[in-house]
Amino acid sequence: MSEVAKASPTAPRKLKDITQWDFETDVAIVGFGGAGACAAIEAADAGSDVMIFEVASESGGSTKLSSAEIYMGGNGGTPPQQASGFNDESEDMIQYLLMAGGPQADEKKVRAYVEGSLDHYHWITGLGVPYKMSFHEKRDVMCLTDDCLLYTGSEKAWPFVEKAKPCPRGHNIEVEGDNGGPLLVGILTDQVEKRDKIDVHYETRVVTLIADENNDVHGLVIRQNMKEYNVKARKGVILCAGGFVMNDEMLQKYAPQLLRATYKVGNPGDMGTGIMMGMGVGAAAINMNEGFVSLPFYPPAETTYGILVNSAGQRFINEDCYHGRVGFHLMQQLGDRVYMIFTATDDWKPPSFLFADIAGTGETIKELEEELNLPEGTLQHTMAYYNKNAADGKDPQFHKSAEYLAPLEPPYAALDCTPGRGAFFPYFTLGGLDTLPSGEVLTPEGKPIKGLYAAGRTTAGIPRTGAGYSSGMSVGDATFFGRQAGIQVAKQNAR
Ligand SMILES: Cc1cc2nc3c(=O)[nH]c(=O)nc-3n(C[C@H](O)[C@H](O)[C@H](O)COP(=O)(O)OP(=O)(O)OC[C@H]3O[C@@H](n4cnc5c(N)ncnc54)[C@H](O)[C@@H]3O)c2cc1C
Structure with missing residues (x-):
């Protein structure tokens, strides 16, 4: 134990300077969210002692x-898919996820998942x-009933629909x-608590790792009640500490375009x-430059009949795709x-x-075009062609x-969907550590760092x-790869 020293996450403590271990465990996990919980359960069930900080x-x-929607399927279908009449082939899900990852x-x-x-x-x-x-058929951002399956991506939309048979996952x-x-x-918390092999420390910040001269990881430094303690991890450390959407300095450095969105998720x-x-x-x-930015313009599904146009009065996306894909292209x-144009009936x-x-x-597109101050003729041309x-x-x-x-018909209304002018643009980050499907953390040369694993939004995942x-891709990815990291680290020899 030591008085609080200035610790930085990017400056690991040197193993040779550690004079005493305050705690020892096989597996030390940073963060008790979805990834950390699943890693802990798997590592403990494989016989390892686990500490979560x-x-x-x-x-x-x-x-x-x-909402904890989880993206699952393939293999002929999960029981809810099969019960709802969907036979989901693995190759369709693989193809969709590969296209979705760009x-x-x-x-x-993707294949392991x-x-x-x-x-x-x-x-x-x-x-x-x-x-x-059961199957929730409506086009929704989330399901507010207790039904199970829903389309949560662009599976039914172009270009995905041309390459992979759509299925709700x-x-x-x-x-x-x-x-x-x-x-x-x-x-997950009940499952963690009922395992004697898992010890949870709340209100405990992990401040940095402990590594030797080769950067092999041997443990970590925690801060509890203004004091620092050294924790030895005999088999390894798993980083499950989430992403960086709350860190404006990191956003400015790595993904500045996300700062145009309005609401941190x-x-x-x-x-x-x-x-x-x-x-x-x-x-x-x-x-690290990638993120999720959404323009949640549905429900109701009928808003999908509207069209989105940019400041040249031109469309740029098929409006029937997922709201996050719309958000992505809108930002480009x-x-x-950016405006969304509708038929504005009385109701x-x-x-x-x-x-x-x-x-x-x-009452006419010309009138709307003038009111929006779009270049003369642009919206009129877009609308004539579209209709x-x-x-x-x-x-x-x-x-x-x-x-x-x-066809959109008069009277018309345009909503201002320009980033920064009132519309709701939730966002979070999609960059992180490079890992193998087993959770092993890699150097830029693709070499695993001994003793270090990671999962969830701390990594670049699915x-x-x-x-x-x-x-469903994020909670799916965090829980699935959290498990793989727990399984992998439990197999290691204790040092
Ligand atoms: C409102 C909302 C709705 C969403 N809906 C969905 C959805 O339906 N489906 C989907 O797939 N995704 C959804 N997402 C995204 C998804 O929830 C997350 O990407 C995912 O849950 C991240 O899991 P994780 O285990 O990586 O991180 P988290 O669950 O965030 O867990 C990380 C934990 O690490 C802790 N931590 C961080 N730093 C330290 C440190 N230094 N020391 C100790 N502890 C630390 C944090 O306090 C946190 O408890 C949603 C997110 C939000 C906020």
């Missing part, structure tokens, strides 16, 4: 705040997480309202300390404005989650599905870009 006074992190998708992780997905379903339900054998826990996160974390612990600790012992941090637009109301102001109205094709159930430019195609994000 959590800076907050309770478990949960962002996992507890979330050029930086990690194929090894899909191959293990049905087993993950059974593991989670085996812990007591309930799912109803978002699994919503059987609970009314947006209460999946508290229920999932409650169950995360918990106060999302300060990037897990990522920094990894970097301090030579780990590669990758994908040149010019300073029309702006979508409730969007908080966007009405920027203009018009002509929509009447035939076609969208030659962006391939919006016929289900949401109908979700790699907002352009392909689908709800």
Whole structure:
């Protein structure tokens, strides 16, 4: 034990300077959210002694705040998929996730995730997480009933639909309202607490790692009640400390474009300390510029009939894709404005989650174009072309599905969806440590760092870009790869 010294997550303590170990365990886990809980349960069930260190006074992190939809499927289908008549082939799910990850998708992780997905379903339900054998058909951001399956991504939208047979893979826990996160974390916490081999320390901040001259990790330094203690991890340390959305300095450095969005989605612990600790012992941090940014313009699903235009009065996306993909492409637009245009019938109301102001109205498109101060003729041309094709159930430019195609008719209304002008743009980060599917943390040369593992938003996992994000990928990734890290570290010889 020592008086508080100035510790920095990127400056590991040197093993040779450690004169005493205050705690010893096989596996030391940083963070008690979804990834940390699952890592701890697997490591303990494989016979290891585990300590979890959590800076907050309770478990949960962002996992507890979330809807806890989990993206699962493949292997012919999970029981809720099969019961709802969906036969989900693994190759379709792999293809979808590879497209969703974009050029930086990690194929090894994607394949491991899909191959293990049905087993993950059974593991989670085996812990007591309930799912109803039902399908929520409506296009929604989240499911507020206790139904299970829903489409939570762009599976039915172009271009994904052309390459992978669509299937709903978002699994919503059987609970009314947006209460999946508290229920999932409650169950995981009970499972942790009933295992004698797991010891949890709340209100304990992990300040840095302890490493030798080769950067092999041997333990970590914690701060409790203003005092620092050294913890020896005989088999390894698992970093499960969430992402960095709450750290403006890191955002400015790595993902400044995210700062144009308006609402941080995360918990106060999302300060990037897990990522920094990894970097301090030579780990590669990758994908750090990527994030999820959403424009939640539905429900109701009918808003999908509207069109989005930029400051050149031009469309840029098929509006039937997932709200995060819309958010991603909206952020890439040149010019300073984005509008969503609707037919404003008497009973029309702006979508409730969007908080966007009405920027203009018009009995004709020319009138609306003038009111929005768009270059003359641009919106008129866009609308004429869109309406002509929509009447035939076609969208030659962006391939919006016929289900949401109908000519827009007067009177018209435009909502201001420009970032920074009132509309709601929630966001979080998707960059982190480079890891193997086993959770081993890698150097920039792709070499595993001995004694160091990571999972969840501290890593770059399955979700790699907002352009392909689908709800359920994050809690799915955190719980699945948290488990793999727990299994892997438990196999190591104690040092
Ligand atoms: C409102 C909301 C809704 C969401 N909905 C969904 C959804 O339905 N489906 C989905 O897939 N994703 C969703 N997400 C995203 C998802 O919840 C997270 O990406 C995921 O849960 C992260 O899990 P994790 O285990 O990596 O981190 P967390 O669950 O955040 O756990 C990290 C823990 O580490 C602790 N910690 C951090 N630093 C330290 C330190 N130095 N020392 C000790 N402890 C530390 C934190 O306090 C925290 O408890 C949502 C997020 C939010 C906030």
